[in-house]
Amino acid sequence: MGRQRRLCQICKQKGQRRESVVYMKEHRLALCEEHFKEWFERRVRETIKEFKMFKPSERVLVAVSGGKDSQTLWFVLNKLGYDADGFFIDLGIGDYSEESKQKVLELGKILGKEPKIVKLEQELGAPLPVVQNLVMGSACSVCGRIKRYHFNKVARELGYRVVATGHNLDDEASSLLANVVNWNVKYLARKYPVLPEEKGFPRKVKPLVKLTEEQIRLYADLSGIPYTDRSCPMGDTANLHFYKGIMEQIENHARGTKYRFYFEYLKKIFPIFNSLKEELVKGELRRCTVCGEPSPSEVCFVCKLRERIKEKSPS
Numbered sequence: 154m155g156r157q158r159r160l161c162q163i164c165k166q167k168g169q170r171r172e173s174v175v176y177m178k179e180h181r182l183a184l185c186e187e188h189f190k191e192w193f194e195r196r197v198r199e200t201i202k203e204f205k206m207f208k209p210s211e212r213v214l215v216a217v218s219g220g221k222d223s224q225t226l227w228f229v230l231n232k233l234g235y236d237a238d239g240f241f242i243d244l245g246i247g248d249y250s251e252e253s254k255q256k257v258l259e260l261g262k263i264l265g266k267e268p269k270i271v272k273l274e275q276e277l278g279a280p281l282p283v284v285q286n287l288v289m290g291s292a293c294s295v296c297g298r299i300k301r302y303h304f305n306k307v308a309r310e311l312g313y314r315v316v317a318t319g320h321n322l323d324d325e326a327s328s329l330l331a332n333v334v335n336w337n338v339k340y341l342a343r344k345y346p347v348l349p350e351e352k353g354f355p356r357k358v359k360p361l362v363k364l365t366e367e368q369i370r371l372y373a374d375l376s377g378i379p380y381t382d383r384s385c386p387m388g389d390t391a392n393l394h395f396y397k398g399i400m401e402q403i404e405n406h407a408r409g410t411k412y413r414f415y416f417e418y419l420k421k422i423f424p425i426f427n428s429l430k431e432e433l434v435k436g437e438l439r440r441c442t443v444c445g446e447p448s449p450s451e452v453c454f455v456c457k458l459r460e461r462i463k464e465k466s467p468s
């Protein structure tokens with residue numbers, strides 16, 4: 154993307170001269186503010202239809218983190234007329250969680266919708282920094298599991314069959330790259346912009362997969378969407394940034410590769426891995442005997458955590 158002084162190509166077709174706010178090299182397209190917003194919204198709508206993510210009649214639960222991607226997703230789904238509600242998990246990571254929550258509440262006001270907020274401390278008995286000290290594994294992997302558990306649980310409790318997250322093209326292409334480099338076939342067998350409803354899980358959808366981080370930031374800024382740019386102070390994002398950097402280098406070398414890498418994977422390779430899913434993703438899911446959520450073990454990861462926190466805390 155660039156901001157050279159070019160004229161909007163759509164306005165030009167209509168015989169008008171309007172300066173562009175963006176030039177998207179990979180699409181060879183210069184657009185003014187109005188036509189960029191229109192292009193962006195159309196791309197989201199097309200993605201939802203192409204991957205059969207949800208129908209206009211279905212209620213969608215949007216997992217919002219307060220960051221630009223998920224905030225934009227919540228905003229744009231409402232703008233497109235979908236029945237989309239926001240859901241925020243307050244992880245209790247000091248100022249970071251507080252500021253994120255404020256942004257979610259601010260956007261809720263703009264949309265006229267009260268977001269659903271779940272406080273981890275209430276759910277588990279401790280905030281994430283305390284939980285982290287009790288378990289093995291990186292903060293991000295523990296946090297990811299806890300978040301996914303709550304997406305499922307809250308969706309089921311509130312009667313939503315669809316959960317949407319803000320993952321964008323940069324997220325998906327760089328994580329595909331990292332998983333290909335490491336031949337993480339289990340992951341590759343499940344990497345798709347829509348995961349069907351199954352075994353007690355709601356459908357999971359990623360309507361922003363055709364949009365880059367830069368395009369989303371521009372749309373958010375032009376539309377006055379509140380968001381925080383802070384990254385989580387507990388996260389070890391070095392690996393993620395490394396693969397994003399490599400992907401960007403490849404993209405700069407040959408425009409359009411990022412998109413092709415991801416979408417050609419979905420078309421040509423994903424079906425092969427997915428047909429082997431039963432073999433690759435072993436382990437039957439059953440119901441956790443404590444909370445009833447789907448789990449590979451008798452008692453699920455989150456219920457075990459809750460027990461451990463109870464044991465550790467002074468009574």
Ligand code: AMP
Nearest residue numbers: 216217218222223240241242318319320
């Ligand atoms: P991340 O793994 O942090 O990049 O987040 C991926 C997606 O998960 C975001 O786009 C959001 O849709 C969702 N998400 C992340 N953090 C939260 C949170 N604290 N509460 C609700 N949803 C979240």
Ligand code: ZN
Nearest residue numbers: 161164185188
């Ligand atoms: Zn225009």
Ligand code: ZN
Nearest residue numbers: 441444453456
């Ligand atoms: Zn459980």
